[in-house]
Amino acid sequence: MSMLAKLYMEFLKFGAFTFGGGWSIVAQMRELYVKREKIITDEELLDITSIGRSLPGTMIGNIAMFFGHRMAGFLGGLACMFGMITVPMIILIVITSFYTAFQNNIWVASAMKGIRTAVAPVILSALMGMIKSAFKLPPCYVIAAAMFGLYFFLRMSPVWLVVIGAVLGLLICEYYERKGEDSK
Amino acid sequence: MILLLELFWSFVKIGFTSFGGLSMIPLISAEMISHGWMTAHEVSDIVAIAEMTPGPLGLNCATFAGMRAAGLAGAFVANMGALSPTYTLCAVAAVFFDHFRDNKRLGEIMTGVRPACVGMVAGVIVDLVLVNYVEAGNIHVPSVILGVVDLVLLLKFHMSIPKVLMLSAVAGIILFGVMGL
Numbered sequence: 305m306s307m308l309a310k311l312y313m314e315f316l317k318f319g320a321f322t323f324g325g326g327w328s329i330v331a332q333m334r335e336l337y338v339k340r341e342k343i344i345t346d347e348e349l350l351d352i353t354s355i356g357r358s359l360p361g362t363m364i365g366n367i368a369m370f371f372g373h374r375m376a377g378f379l380g381g382l383a384c385m386f387g388m389i390t391v392p393m394i395i396l397i398v399i400t401s402f403y404t405a406f407q408n409n410i411w412v413a414s415a416m417k418g419i420r421t422a423v424a425p426v427i428l429s430a431l432m433g434m435i436k437s438a439f440k441l442p443p444c445y446v447i448a449a450a451m452f453g454l455y456f457f458l459r460m461s462p463v464w465l466v467v468i469g470a471v472l473g474l475l476i477c478e479y480y481e482r483k484g485e486d487s488k
Numbered sequence: 489m490i491l492l493l494e495l496f497w498s499f500v501k502i503g504f505t506s507f508g509g510l511s512m513i514p515l516i517s518a519e520m521i522s523h524g525w526m527t528a529h530e531v532s533d534i535v536a537i538a539e540m541t542p543g544p545l546g547l548n549c550a551t552f553a554g555m556r557a558a559g560l561a562g563a564f565v566a567n568m569g570a571l572s573p574t575y576t577l578c579a580v581a582a583v584f585f586d587h588f589r590d591n592k593r594l595g596e597i598m599t600g601v602r603p604a605c606v607g608m609v610a611g612v613i614v615d616l617v618l619v620n621y622v623e624a625g626n627i628h629v630p631s632v633i634l635g636v637v638d639l640v641l642l643l644k645f646h647m648s649i650p651k652v653l654m655l656s657a658v659a660g661i662i663l664f665g666v667m668g669l
Contacts (some may be wrong), residue, residue: 311553321650326544327612332649351585351598354605358509359574359581361503362544369574381582385574389567392543396551397563399537411493411665416540418660422653424616425639431609432643433564437602444603451607456614473595473600 307376315368315387322392323423326364329388331430333371338433343375346437358466364388398466443476490559492565498523499550499569504577506546516549525557546570630669634659 318332330353337343344352352374356366359487365385372384439445454460454468498519506515513535520526526534530552534549547570554566588594621631638656641647647655663669 305545317650321652321653322542322544322653327609328649328653330609335649339529344585347598347602348529348566350602350605353609354583354598354601355585356578357605357608359573359578360506361578362570362595364544365547365571365574366578369578370582370585372552373579374586378579378583381579385571386598389543389547389571392541392547393551393563393567395541396537396543396548397555397560400563403533409538411661412540414663414665415657416660417664418634418658419653420620421582422638422656424613425642426652427542427609427616428613428639431606431613435606436629437574438606439603440599444659447600448603448607448610451604452609452610455527455608455611462608465608465637466601469601470597471600473597475600477599479597 308379311372311375311380311383311385315384316390319388320391323419327427329364329367331426334430350434350438353468358463363435386422441476441480447472451471492561495554495557495562496565496569499566500572503570503573520553525553630663
């Protein structure tokens with residue numbers, strides 16, 4: 305029970321700070337679970353992120369479920385998921401009730417504008433930490449560059465990017481394995 | 489009761505056919521307007537609000553539309569609908585993945601998926617930069633400076649993320665609200 309409560313409270317806090325499409329939840333999880341508590345590695349966090357992003361539904365819900373499941377099974381997943389949605393849901397309920405007052409409030413708008421300037425740095429700082437664990441073999445750099453191009457210029461869906469990455473991963477590993485056998 | 493079921497089902501459809509982020513908007517818009525739960529204008533407002541508040545767009549829309557259509561119960565039911573892929577499909581995937589974690593093939597697959605994910609996140613960052621530091625087509629210098637300060641606080645001083653976000657909110661009130669930059 306205490307594990308479920310711990311997960312719920314941690315994701316409650318993450319949920320309160322998931323600005324910018326939810327990517328900052330990955331940064332926050334990295335801060336707590338990879339750097340401080342060392343429960344998971346950068347590699348595992350990247351795995352959870354890419355799977356969560358490529359399944360249908362809400363990315364951070366999926367990431368919460370995946371992480372919670374690893375820590376404490378299905379109930380752990382539910383604890384993380386409910387923790388994650390609690391604060392955003394309360395905030396939105398309040399906003400919906402005071403919709404018009406909120407809409408035109410200059411102080412709220414300025415605070416949010418300030419927060420938006422921090423979102424890219426937050427995600428960037430997490431990404432820089434995870435880069436090392438993502439590039440096992442030299443061709444991985446090419447994959448990252450190519451997927452950036454497909455995402456940014458061609459607006460290809462993340463689902464396809466992950467599928468393409470998976471196929472390339474198999475091919476590259478196969479190639480290196482054969483090469484290794486040849487040189488024996 | 490029927491209304492709650494309808495809300496739930498609408499968001500189940502939205503949840504299962506969308507893959508996060510802005511890809512949800514056309515779907516949400518069609519479902520909300522056809523049921524009369526939100527107007528087209530409200531849909532565009534909620535997109536702006538969802539960007540400003542924590543939590544993903546899909547869930548924020550679910551809360552907003554659910555509240556409008558059926559109060560608190562509506563908000564909860566709509567959220568559960570939007571999250572339905574998470575506690576069904578994703579839960580199954582988690583069982584599968586945790587079971588085959590040490591499998592060699594899965595390891596090979598993830599060798600390619602991880603850099604793909606890095607490339608994608610890099611794209612997301614560029615997207616965010618283009619939106620958050622540009623105003624009316626021009627680079628907004630005070631925002632850029634604040635962003636650089638945030639980055640230094642994170643990387644150099646290892647300040648925690650919630651602290652950085654709260655500090656930026658205060659800086660935003662001072663710079664953009666009080667000083668009107």
